[in-house]
Amino acid sequence: AQSVAQPEDQVNVAEGNPLTVKCTYSVSGNPYLFWYVQYPNRGLQFLLKYITGDNLVKGSYGFEAEFNKSQTSFHLKKPSALVSDSALYFCAVRAILTGGGNKLTFGTGTQLKVEL
Amino acid sequence: DGGITQSPKYLFRKEGQNVTLSCEQNLNHDAMYWYRQDPGQGLRLIYYSQIVNDFQKGDIAEGYSVSREKKESFPLTVTSAQKNPTAFYLCASRPGLARETQYFGPGTRLLVL
Numbered sequence: 001a002q003s004v005a006q007p008e009d010q011v012n013v014a015e016g017n018p019l020t021v022k023c024t025y026s027v028s029g030n031p032y033l034f035w036y037v038q039y040p041n042r043g044l045q046f047l048l049k050y051i052t053g054d055n056l057v058k059g060s061y062g063f064e065a066e067f068n069k070s071q072t073s074f075h076l077k078k079p080s081a082l083v084s085d086s087a088l089y090f091c092a093v094r095a096i097l098t099g100g101g102n103k104l105t106f107g108t109g110t111q112l113k114v115e116l
Numbered sequence: 117d118g119g120i121t122q123s124p125k126y127l128f129r130k131e132g133q134n135v136t137l138s139c140e141q142n143l144n145h146d147a148m149y150w151y152r153q154d155p156g157q158g159l160r161l162i163y164y165s166q167i168v169n170d171f172q173k174g175d176i177a178e179g180y181s182v183s184r185e186k187k188e189s190f191p192l193t194v195t196s197a198q199k200n201p202t203a204f205y206l207c208a209s210r211p212g213l214a215r216e217t218q219y220f221g222p223g224t225r226l227l228v229l
Binding site: 009036041042044046049090097103106107108 | 172174206
């Protein structure tokens with residue numbers, strides 16, 4: 001069964017410093033991996049995805065993620081954090097459903113807090 | 117959020133009452149999903165639909181029901197059998213190809229009176 005682990009419930013970083021939000025996955029076959037961001041009382045916004053190709057994926061708002069097959073990781077990164085990046089971040093992996101089609105299996109989320 | 121609307125934003129349910137959450141999309145997406153979000157648990161799949169007039173149970177379907185009579189609409193009913201309905205409910209949709217991204221609506225918060 002597919003699964004995603006986000007080992008940190010919260011990450012604190014100073015504005016202007018680089019940030020990393022960690023994600024590891026378990027999946028049979030080739031992984032399709034996603035990052036979403038959620039602001040309070042809002043839906044999830046898509047940031048980026050890895051399907052195939054370059055291991056470094058660039059996404060919205062200056063975020064990028066590095067796919068590492070040997071470590072089964074897909075960490076989210078940003079070179080310089082902004083206070084406005086403070087939000088809840090979810091990593092997800094595509095899972096094939098027994099009835100056909102697919103769904104996303106989500107991690108439990110990491111709260112990012114960027115401080116001045 | 118663009119292209120997927122959910123209503124109402126807040127919904128209050130009395131004990132023993134069935135309530136229906138609306139989800140509409142104008143993106144011409146084939147697949148639609150309902151997730152439930154509880155603090156510290158991430159998102160869990162309730163129901164999904166790949167095409168009109170077809171839907172399947174997800175991981176936590178008990179106490180919920182859905183319909184998919186139109187491509188644009190995928191309403192979720194929270195029945196009285198759902199004993200712990202307080203949560204944030206998110207609807208999502210996706211184009212037909214498996215590699216395509218799921219896009220989410222703004223959510224409905226359901227509270228029990």
